[in-house]
Amino acid sequence: MTTTVRNLQAQNGAGTGTGTGTGTAHPTGEAGTGTAPGTNAGPDAGPATARPAAPGTASAVPALGGVAVTRVAGLPAAFCPRPAERTTALLDEHADAQAALDELRPRVEDALYALVPVLDAAGDGATSLRRKVLAARRAAHRLAPFGWDETTGARVAAHADEETREALARWQALTSARQANATALDAALADDRAAAEETLTAALEAPGFADSLALATPDWVRYGNTRRPRKRQRALRTLYSYTVRAAAKTSPFARLTTVGVPGRGHAGHAVHQVSATLALTALYALARAPETAPLLRYRPAPVRPATARTGPGEPARSLMLHPEYVATGGVTWRNDHVVEAGAAADWARALARAGDDDGSLGHAAVLRTLGGADPFRRFHRLLDTGVLSPLAPWQRGEDAMRVLLDLTSHLELPEPPRTPEDAPGPGRSGLDVVRELRALEGEREAMTDDRRTTAVRAAPGAASKAAPEAAGPPADGPRRRAAAVSRVRELGRGWARAAGWDRFEPTEVWYEDAACDLRLPPVLDDAETAADLRRLGEALRPRLFRSHLYDELVRRFVADHGSGGTCEDVLGFAMRCGTETDRDPGMERAVRLDLAAREDPAERAWLPVGPSSASPSAALLVQHIAARPYGPQRPEGAGGPRLVVNQFNPGTGGLLTRFKGLLGDDFADALRGHVRRLWPHAAHHHELVLWTECGTAQAQSAGLLPPLTLPGELDGPGALDLTEVRLVHDPGQDTLTLLAPDGLPLAAAYTGLVPTHLFPKFARFLAILSDPWVNGSRLSDYRMPFQLPREPDRVTALERQTLTTPGDGGEGDGGAGGVVTRRAQWIVPVGHLPLLGADATDADAVAAADAFRRRHGMPRELFAYLLPANGGMSPDHDRKPLWIRLDSAVSLDVLAHWITPDTGHLRLVEALPAHHQHPLRDADGERRAAEHAVLLHWADGEENR
Numbered sequence: 001m002t003t004t005v006r007n008l009q010a011q012n013g014a015g016t017g018t019g020t021g022t023g024t025a026h027p028t029g030e031a032g033t034g035t036a037p038g039t040n041a042g043p044d045a046g047p048a049t050a051r052p053a054a055p056g057t058a059s060a061v062p063a064l065g066g067v068a069v070t071r072v073a074g075l076p077a078a079f080c081p082r083p084a085e086r087t088t089a090l091l092d093e094h095a096d097a098q099a100a101l102d103e104l105r106p107r108v109e110d111a112l113y114a115l116v117p118v119l120d121a122a123g124d125g126a127t128s129l130r131r132k133v134l135a136a137r138r139a140a141h142r143l144a145p146f147g148w149d150e151t152t153g154a155r156v157a158a159h160a161d162e163e164t165r166e167a168l169a170r171w172q173a174l175t176s177a178r179q180a181n182a183t184a185l186d187a188a189l190a191d192d193r194a195a196a197e198e199t200l201t202a203a204l205e206a207p208g209f210a211d212s213l214a215l216a217t218p219d220w221v222r223y224g225n226t227r228r229p230r231k232r233q234r235a236l237r238t239l240y241s242y243t244v245r246a247a248a249k250t251s252p253f254a255r256l257t258t259v260g261v262p263g264r265g266h267a268g269h270a271v272h273q274v275s276a277t278l279a280l281t282a283l284y285a286l287a288r289a290p291e292t293a294p295l296l297r298y299r300p301a302p303v304r305p306a307t308a309r310t311g312p313g314e315p316a317r318s319l320m321l322h323p324e325y326v327a328t329g330g331v332t333w334r335n336d337h338v339v340e341a342g343a344a345a346d347w348a349r350a351l352a353r354a355g356d357d358d359g360s361l362g363h364a365a366v367l368r369t370l371g372g373a374d375p376f377r378r379f380h381r382l383l384d385t386g387v388l389s390p391l392a393p394w395q396r397g398e399d400a401m402r403v404l405l406d407l408t409s410h411l412e413l414p415e416p417p418r419t420p421e422d423a424p425g426p427g428r429s430g431l432d433v434v435r436e437l438r439a440l441e442g443e444r445e446a447m448t449d450d451r452r453t454t455a456v457r458a459a460p461g462a463a464s465k466a467a468p469e470a471a472g473p474p475a476d477g478p479r480r481r482a483a484a485v486s487r488v489r490e491l492g493r494g495w496a497r498a499a500g501w502d503r504f505e506p507t508e509v510w511y512e513d514a515a516c517d518l519r520l521p522p523v524l525d526d527a528e529t530a531a532d533l534r535r536l537g538e539a540l541r542p543r544l545f546r547s548h549l550y551d552e553l554v555r556r557f558v559a560d561h562g563s564g565g566t567c568e569d570v571l572g573f574a575m576r577c578g579t580e581t582d583r584d585p586g587m588e589r590a591v592r593l594d595l596a597a598r599e600d601p602a603e604r605a606w607l608p609v610g611p612s613s614a615s616p617s618a619a620l621l622v623q624h625i626a627a628r629p630y631g632p633q634r635p636e637g638a639g640g641p642r643l644v645v646n647q648f649n650p651g652t653g654g655l656l657t658r659f660k661g662l663l664g665d666d667f668a669d670a671l672r673g674h675v676r677r678l679w680p681h682a683a684h685h686h687e688l689v690l691w692t693e694c695g696t697a698q699a700q701s702a703g704l705l706p707p708l709t710l711p712g713e714l715d716g717p718g719a720l721d722l723t724e725v726r727l728v729h730d731p732g733q734d735t736l737t738l739l740a741p742d743g744l745p746l747a748a749a750y751t752g753l754v755p756t757h758l759f760p761k762f763a764r765f766l767a768i769l770s771d772p773w774v775n776g777s778r779l780s781d782y783r784m785p786f787q788l789p790r791e792p793d794r795v796t797a798l799e800r801q802t803l804t805t806p807g808d809g810g811e812g813d814g815g816a817g818g819v820v821t822r823r824a825q826w827i828v829p830v831g832h833l834p835l836l837g838a839d840a841t842d843a844d845a846v847a848a849a850d851a852f853r854r855r856h857g858m859p860r861e862l863f864a865y866l867l868p869a870n871g872g873m874s875p876d877h878d879r880k881p882l883w884i885r886l887d888s889a890v891s892l893d894v895l896a897h898w899i900t901p902d903t904g905h906l907r908l909v910e911a912l913p914a915h916h917q918h919p920l921r922d923a924d925g926e927r928r929a930a931e932h933a934v935l936l937h938w939a940d941g942e943e944n945r
Helices: 002-010 085-121 124-141 150-158 162-203 209-216 218-223 229-248 276-288 344-354 363-370 375-385 400-408 430-447 477-498 527-543 548-561 570-577 585-597 602-606 657-663 665-678 696-701 761-770 842-856 889-898
Strands: 063-073 254-260 270-274 297-300 303-305 318-328 331-340 388-391 510-515 544-546 617-624 643-649 684-687 726-730 735-739 746-749 773-775 796-798 819-822 825-829 861-868 882-885 903-910 930-937
Touching: 063 229, 063 527, 063 665, 085 124, 085 162, 085 842, 124 150, 150 162, 162 229, 162 842, 162 889, 209 218, 209 229, 209 254, 209 477, 209 510, 218 229, 218 477, 229 254, 229 882, 229 889, 254 657, 270 430, 270 657, 270 696, 276 331, 276 375, 276 388, 276 400, 276 430, 276 477, 276 696, 297 344, 297 363, 303 344, 303 570, 318 344, 318 570, 331 761, 344 363, 363 375, 375 388, 400 430, 430 477, 510 657, 510 696, 527 544, 527 602, 527 617, 527 643, 527 819, 527 930, 544 602, 548 570, 548 585, 548 726, 548 735, 548 761, 570 726, 570 761, 657 665, 657 696, 665 746, 665 930, 735 746, 746 761, 842 889, 861 889, 882 889
Parallel strands: 254 510, 643 819, 684 746
Antiparallel strands: 063 254, 063 930, 270 510, 297 388, 303 318, 318 331, 544 773, 617 643, 617 930, 726 735, 796 825, 825 903, 861 882, 861 903
């Protein structure tokens, strides 16, 4: 079929029909003379049924993409504060004593109860003794000591038989031993708390850790070391959270987690840049000021017909793509709302007619077009409503701040006011913004990683790396960096206000990724690991299925353009698909069907896709487990788990592309080759990355391929605008294909970091066209959407599961297999957690937590996840998991303050690998947590397209 597409579309003008269903060419070369078999072209029809692939045309055995990245913890695992062995032994003794007392209690209670009538019969002299026996019985019920002195004990013994005397004596011995144990435990826990504080404080001396904290929490670095006890404990909890994240949870951020290519050595260099969010706020602040607005170019919002065809007598309605910028939690994105244009359509069309061939126009042309008594005021209104937007003057890969500096370098600035009384008035002028842009250059040096740096590319095609330079950090380096970050955050807030964004808070001002400073062991070259990954991929493939959202996209296309039709305005079609409405029944139905299909995709796993859609792929995040006592090299035939599957991600490369500049040209070339292999039938390969002008991680992810640009996105070398491509329907396979201007199939690979389900609706359909596969497999530890157990009011234990292996019992075999696909975990209602409150002693808190974990069979070392009470997900609960020890008073204190008021449950997951099971060791021999991200793909047969 691929040959047919290429031959047909290479013919002069082929495939350019009107989409009416008659005389329209399509990729199979057939005339579009009606509805294809098995399809329904009616607008209300359900998803068409596509033929599954013929047997033998698709393989379940994956190909390893040859691309992998290892994420290495920024601190050794030893920095996770753990209790001393003495504490563990004391807790074991405490548990043994508790168990013995529990066993003995009924016998003691019965014996004391039986003594009461004996004492009654003994006469008046035993009355006071009787009260002490009854009090002792109440104490026994509480597992407490009797509270008798030696004389009282002897008097009671005189009235008891031998068996009772033995039971009472044993009770007193056990409770005395437990009291001694509690005293010793108090002392041990005090030592543990002091040692934990010492360990956490020592982490600040680790290379790069405090510098990374200066980016993540600058106020803590500046003011966290307070002497007041209450604030000191709060500061300690913050330090604990970041330390255990850097030592146990591999999530790249500055040097809290570093990255590298398996099998290669790395020197610890970093890439960094001023955040894209900061550049965007400066751009909009400049656009609103009369002194600087003429320096920029502008683009009106796209306007498209609300329907593909307008019937006789119907009013012509228009849609507009309205951008809205949102910043929260250090992430910035652009919400593109497709709304009814109304009267704004006339302004947008008038501005578009006045623009150049690329659709942009200068400030003078904008004002001429707007006219009126105060055109600049109209210009402000159009900026505020999104009808007009400034065009970013930088391209992908360029240093946005330096481009803005160059753009404004010719402006002469007046002397800044010496006193507040000399200031010209409230707000920032354009020249104030320019002055602050120039001041920002001085802050770069303070914010730059003091260890080793890698230059941001100054222009497309420039070298991606500079030679690492060792630098001795100043003694106050982290505080200096934190102060610079805080000052730049204030600049960003001021620019946001000058831009008219009153609720916009750009907290991310400096972006940094760092390579590790280790030679990493190979992953894909290890035969045992490669075999495990292939078996995992083989089990995974039947659960990768074509999304019902793709079916919905096809249905809407056929309704608009007919079976076998062609769409010449892909942006207009996407906008109509993504129109903002109170409800979208078709999309909602598709999402429900996708959720249901996860249970059993059946033939959906083998449905065909067009040449513009990726082959099935997956990114696997896995960790190796070093079994004691072997260390990193496991003898052949050694039992126990060796690999744990943390998570699946889309395999189109977006998880790794942000590191292409950091890890070098060879890595970028390998990743580029992997992406092209996913679209083997496409003649052109472009990247589809959103939010490149406002999201720094998205901007870092761009540049692997020439861009396919959507409205608002940055330009780049070899860019192709969405308005230049066509979309055609193949009625034989019931699939869609994007065609480049030359008529050949075009791949639009999403290589960004942000999950596509977070895209605005119009762009989400384009992402579905690019990669229509849903990973419904349950063979990983992180499973979404997360379902609460059937009895949510009880603690529910879920056993460890492993991949089916020869000789194993299959999934749920108790963990005997080599590949763990689900860690043991416990879903715990918040009310069941043994958190005793601020008044409890450390010994009481730790003993209660230890008894809780023993009762439910939990290990001491766990990761905690928050689950909201009302289901779903919220920013408070979409946080990194917290590493905890249930035998640590410091951990329990942090956990109690970490839980939010609207948390309903905690998911407690075994730490596998535990602190002693990480095979990777650093230059000092310390264990480091490491996670491998590996790309897999399945090469489906050509007949499947």
